[in-house]
Amino acid sequence: MRTDQLLSRLEPVFARLDREPERPAHLQTPQMSRHRIVLLCATLAFYLAIVVAVLTTSWLVRLDWQIMFFRPYEQWPQIHAFLDYLVVLGQRGPTAVMVAAWLGWRSWRQHTLRPLIALGVALLLLNITVGSVKLGLGRLGPHYATQIGSAELFAGGDIFPSGHTANAVVTWGILAYLASTTVTRRVLSILSGVLSLSVGATTVYLGTHWVSDVLLGWTAGLLIMLALPWFEPLIARAEAYVFELREQWRRRLEEGRLSEPVAAALTPLLSAGGKWRPTRADGAEAPVTAAPAAGHSPALRPAAHAHPASRPHLIRSERTPVTPAGSRRPAHTERATARSARPATGG
Secondary structure, eight states, rough: OHHHHHHHHHHHHHHHHHHOOOOEEEEEOOOHHHHHHHHHHHHHHHHHHHHHHHHHOOOOHHHHHHHHHHHHHHHHGHHHHHHHHHHGGOOHHHHHHHHHHHHHHHHHHHHHHHHHHHHHHHHHHHHEEEEEEHHHHHOGGGGOOTTTTTTOOOOOOOEEEEEEEEHHHHHHHHHTTOOSHHHHHHHHHHHHHHHHHHHHHHHHHSSSSHHHHHHHHHHHHHHHHHGGGGGGGHHHHHHHHHHHHHHHHHHHHOOOOSOHHHHHHHHHHHHSSSOOOBBBBTTTBBOOOOOOOOSOGGGGGOOOOOOSOOOOOOOGGGGOBTTTTTSSSSHHHHHHHHHHHHHHSOO
């Protein structure tokens, strides 16, 4: 009885695994709306105000020094170990790997390269914008400050704006940007905002960044996320180019114009049967030129992966692995006999 109940519960799982993944008909692509442009302009103004406040050694620089002398890591040493791990969520290497793995799975399920390309574009913008300002202003961190009350600019440093904070905004914010529903996008936006502010506050606690570094890093990451819809046409063109290149290699493979080692290496990558399709900026599916049917080499033809339109689903007990020579799995009675004939001790 329990076995039958377990099989009946697992039957929907097996049916899901047998079904071919379906690409969403309409992927929601954020547009550059008027509200978004207004928010972008306001964020840019705040960004420039922070830069001017640091350049003029205003009250913001005095606040930086006050918190530096306060030394939060000495006031609350009991949370130091935990925050050492929390700050890793703002490092570019570990976070990029984790987010890329998730977006890669989404790309495979949705049959589109847009999530991975959008992540790449966002990180490229982050490196260009934040890196150029870091090197241009050359600010020193609190542990390397040389003159009390100074902004420590143009001294060969590279901490303004905070790269940890900006990276946390972009890396975790891209999940909200690529969310499929409005509710999911709002929830992930709040979580990414709280996480990025926590990472920034942690750097201030550890004494590796000034408060103004964190404010400018958070603003720099937000600017990238707000401006990302302007790059959606570029993302669509890059995706179409990758699929076009894939189709070209597939045609060469089917026409036998590739050497056998290269064909053997590319066959698993190009034998998807046309599942993947590029998308335009509006989310619609872009046409892809089909491969010619004639002139191909039978020896190098990729195995077709057919999926019947409808067939009865079999439970696990009815699925017997079958080979060209028949099933290699013995019947239940034979297995029971062999098990009983086995000696009790090894030999």
